[in-house]
Amino acid sequence: MDPLGDLLDGVRAHTAAFCQAVLDPPWSLRICDEAPLGLAVPLRGHAWVVPDDGEPVLIEAGDVAVVQGPAPYTVADAVTTEPTVFVHPGNRLVTADGEDITMRKRIGASTNALGLGGAGSTLLASGAYQVRSVVSGRLLAALPTVLRVPREQVQSPIMDLLHAEVNRDAPGQQIVLDRLLDLALIATLRAWFARPGGDPPGWYRAHGDPVVGRALRFVHEDPARPWTVAGLAAVTGVSRASFARRFTDLVGQPPMAYLTQWRLDLAAESLRGSDATLSAIARRVGYANAFALTVAFKRVKGTTPQQFRAG
Structure with missing residues (x-):
């Protein structure tokens, strides 16, 4: 999608x-x-x-x-x-x-x-x-x-x-x-x-790009895959440096920052909308275990997954 x-x-x-x-x-x-x-x-x-x-x-x-x-x-x-x-x-x-x-x-x-x-x-x-x-x-x-x-x-x-x-x-x-x-x-x-003179967000503009749009679809469809900048560059058919520069220019943030935000948004969605364990959610969104997810979640969102779910 x-x-x-x-x-x-x-x-x-x-x-x-x-x-x-x-x-x-x-x-x-x-x-x-x-x-x-x-x-x-x-x-x-x-x-x-x-x-x-x-x-x-x-x-x-x-x-x-x-x-x-x-x-x-x-x-x-x-x-x-x-x-x-x-x-x-x-x-x-x-x-x-x-x-x-x-x-x-x-x-x-x-x-x-x-x-x-x-x-x-x-x-x-x-x-x-x-x-x-x-x-x-x-x-x-x-x-x-x-x-x-x-x-x-x-x-x-x-x-x-x-x-x-x-x-x-x-x-x-x-x-x-x-x-x-x-x-x-x-x-x-x-x-x-798409309106004339509009300024859509980077993730929307990037969807139409043959390189970055393809990378975004890969990330959205399979967030748990151990993606790297080199890996995304490979599946889109361009060099690592070219991909990183193109992605950042179009989306407004580097590829790994976007991937982290997407994974943590999905984790937050699961925390609020399901009874799945933290370990299961971690694996589903691309983290090795509950501890790794907790560290990333607290660093980016300012609270722990447990506190977010309780709130």
Whole structure:
């Protein structure tokens, strides 16, 4: 798997709260659902995404915004509009005066259509993602609080499919919505990283390089192999010095530093997500024993594996 695929693997729309809201101005949604990632796209009209600490971002019809949580933020018709509805975990909808309107209008078994007006000037679709993977932290670190991709750059029919699916009432609808939201996120991030004048992270740029991209795939697919700079240079068909220089220039860190970080991220993932012993995790990610993993883990992450698991 390529690096983006690996980092996205722990980001999932699982029983996702996908919502379409018909909104007449003035309107303002306060997003307090604590989701690590949110997606918003106006299917008609426009919206402002207003983080508490950051610049407001305008999204027009068909644009896609990906917003980092879990801190609350506001989506509104104007930057100055006060919140009229608060979106809580579980897609629970509460008005500013405390009225729970979650069940006011429902389509199918799992998606809400929030009717706050008639025809409405804005039709807003939104979804939430859980990030259960420690590994995905590298992806989140590469993203701004709010990223916007214009409609013409997404070049994907996923949004149209989401719009169609949310208005259906068919068996398996939640699974379909979850998977469509996953695809929507992938399409949006691809477009954002590839945008003109963009500055994608080194690991993303390097994926397209015939030498470094191949080395990254080897490292991601088989982290336990006793890799060396010479070994990676050999499997990519270039000299050791040329490989080390090329890798460092593209990725932004030397090959062995990248390998160590990848192994320790995988170890952290296993510590949090499994009951495997430290020795088993060590062997799985390329360390000879638990002691060697503990030394590296504490040096890089500032805590022992046992403390990390307990925390």
